[in-house]
Amino acid sequence: MLVLAGGLPWWTHRRRRMRVTVDRTIQAWPNIAEQVGLAGSRVLSAVVDVWGWRARMALRGGQTVSDVVAHVPAIESGLGTRPGAVRVEPDPAHAGRATIRVLATDPHAEAIAWSGPSVRSITQPITLGVFEDATPVRVSFLRRHALIGGIAGSGKSGILNVIVANLAACADVVLWGIDLKGGMELRPWVSCLDRLATTPAEATRLQRDAVGILEARARAMGDGSARVWNPSPQHPALIIITDEYAELAENAPLAADAADSVARRGRALAVTELAATQRPTQQAMGRGALRSQMDIRIALRVRERRDTDLILGQGMLAAGWHAHTLDAPGKFLISAEGLDHPRRARGFLVTDDDVSGEAARWAPIRPPLDDLSAAAVGTARDAEAEAGGECGPGEPQIIDDSVDPESALWAALREAPDEGLTIPELIMTTGMRRTWIYARLQNHAAGERAVQVSRGRWRAADPHREARAA
Numbered sequence: 001m002l003v004l005a006g007g008l009p010w011w012t013h014r015r016r017r018m019r020v021t022v023d024r025t026i027q028a029w030p031n032i033a034e035q036v037g038l039a040g041s042r043v044l045s046a047v048v049d050v051w052g053w054r055a056r057m058a059l060r061g062g063q064t065v066s067d068v069v070a071h072v073p074a075i076e077s078g079l080g081t082r083p084g085a086v087r088v089e090p091d092p093a094h095a096g097r098a099t100i101r102v103l104a105t106d107p108h109a110e111a112i113a114w115s116g117p118s119v120r121s122i123t124q125p126i127t128l129g130v131f132e133d134a135t136p137v138r139v140s141f142l143r144r145h146a147l148i149g150g151i152a153g154s155g156k157s158g159i160l161n162v163i164v165a166n167l168a169a170c171a172d173v174v175l176w177g178i179d180l181k182g183g184m185e186l187r188p189w190v191s192c193l194d195r196l197a198t199t200p201a202e203a204t205r206l207q208r209d210a211v212g213i214l215e216a217r218a219r220a221m222g223d224g225s226a227r228v229w230n231p232s233p234q235h236p237a238l239i240i241i242t243d244e245y246a247e248l249a250e251n252a253p254l255a256a257d258a259a260d261s262v263a264r265r266g267r268a269l270a271v272t273e274l275a276a277t278q279r280p281t282q283q284a285m286g287r288g289a290l291r292s293q294m295d296i297r298i299a300l301r302v303r304e305r306r307d308t309d310l311i312l313g314q315g316m317l318a319a320g321w322h323a324h325t326l327d328a329p330g331k332f333l334i335s336a337e338g339l340d341h342p343r344r345a346r347g348f349l350v351t352d353d354d355v356s357g358e359a360a361r362w363a364p365i366r367p368p369l370d371d372l373s374a375a376a377v378g379t380a381r382d383a384e385a386e387a388g389g390e391c392g393p394g395e396p397q398i399i400d401d402s403v404d405p406e407s408a409l410w411a412a413l414r415e416a417p418d419e420g421l422t423i424p425e426l427i428m429t430t431g432m433r434r435t436w437i438y439a440r441l442q443n444h445a446a447g448e449r450a451v452q453v454s455r456g457r458w459r460a461a462d463p464h465r466e467a468r469a470a
């Protein structure tokens with residue numbers, strides 16, 4: 001029903017009132033500018049929009065957009081708006097101009113419902129939510145590492161869910177998860193994750209396997225002419241998602257070292273890290289330079305002003321990125337290629353029901369790792385074992401140096417009964433993971449050294465069994 005007042009729709013009245021306010025403000029601007037420390041700036045034009053009004057400003061010679069940003073609280077006071085109502089946007093064509101927006105109502109006051117994934121391929125930019133002017137926040141995760149930070153309850157898991165729900169719909173990316181809070185956040189996605197690590201030992205294996213994969217990819221590409229790994233369903237990208245990265249850095253330092261290696265070398269090979277944490281201090285991010293490798297930075301609400309710089313990078317607070325002023329969960333600032341102004345956004349709200357629905361919907365299309373990458377799983381750990389590598393403090397020893405898993409597998413296949421051994425039996429014998437076993441069995445089968453006797457049961461091919469018997 002249209003609400004009419006005096007025969008006219010309500011928004012006509014509101015707009016008229018707003019226009020009067022804007023006219024008065026323009027007239028009074030020279031005085032206001034004087035009071036707020038921007039003397040000499042002029043209003044070039046002003047328009048009333050759905051959320052309030054905006055004005056193009058010409059700054060006095062020598063004034064910059066940073067000066068205007070630094071005066072935002074004073075401008076709000078001078079204009080008599082509510083705190084947090086004024087936004088400042090630079091003019092990409094002119095350093096001495098800026099747009100001041102006044103939001104009479106908060107466009108992000110209400111949660112924005114999730115309406116399904118925006119992509120079907122990792123090569124397309126993902127829509128995370130909307131900016132205050134209703135334009136979509138679109139960002140590509142291909143060959144980019146990402147960091148999400150913000151206090152407890154600011155909506156980190158919410159943003160992670162938006163990203164995972166989109167990536168799950170892409171058949172050209174394999175997703176690995178690390179969730180050392182017992183799998184609380186990522187377990188609902190388990191049907192879409194190729195691997196989920198919930199203990200420090202599993203996380204260490206997982207990150208080292210990612211290093212093994214990137215090394216295998218680098219070697220394979222060194223042999224050929226390709227310079228980058230172009231993801232496709234047959235050759236998927238690999239994204240490692242870590243919820244609460246500080247837990248990983250503290251409890252599995254060797255996993256964090258491996259993540260560092262992935263962050264430094266993984267872009268061209270489409271092996272990337274996506275980490276969420278409350279305060280990405282040096283300690284929370286591990287010993288290396290992981291934070292500096294993060295190409296996409298998403299800051300949800302922080303408690304202390306200076307924490308903005310921890311998430312987004314040094315100098316961002318001073319440049320007007322005020323994550324401490326975000327006032328509802330899911331509101332964020334994002335810094336990424338093509339997104340270099342402090343514009344407030346709100347992420348879509350993905351409910352628990354949405355998560356179960358999306359996980360069930362996309363599980364059937366999830367791709368396996370390509371053969372090259374699957375065969376590389378375990379290799380970084382094998383190399384470590386050969387070099388006598390140790391696990392991190394407090395972690396269970398995950399590699400038994402006295403048993404070479406390759407030899408253990410081969411011996412087991414040769415000694416297997418006629419009906420063969422099952423995969424779980426081979427896992428028990430070698431101590432290696434299912435993907436490692438599969439890759440080795442495929443190799444043995446291709447070399448006619450092993451046969452699959454019946455579904456899921458394997459033994460060595462006859463000549464090799466006979467040879468051993470003899």
Ligand SMILES: Nc1ncnc2c1ncn2[C@@H]1O[C@H](COP(=O)(O)OP(=O)(O)OP(=O)(O)O)[C@@H](O)[C@H]1O
Pocket residue numbers: 111112150151152153154155156157158159278329330331346347348349350
């Ligand atoms: N985009 C959003 N829009 C509206 N509400 C949201 C949004 N994202 C999260 N919320 C709400 O905010 C609350 C906290 O969100 P979330 O669990 O994602 O925070 P968090 O930063 O991950 O917290 P923690 O660090 O404690 O895990 C949830 O109840 C959720 O419903």
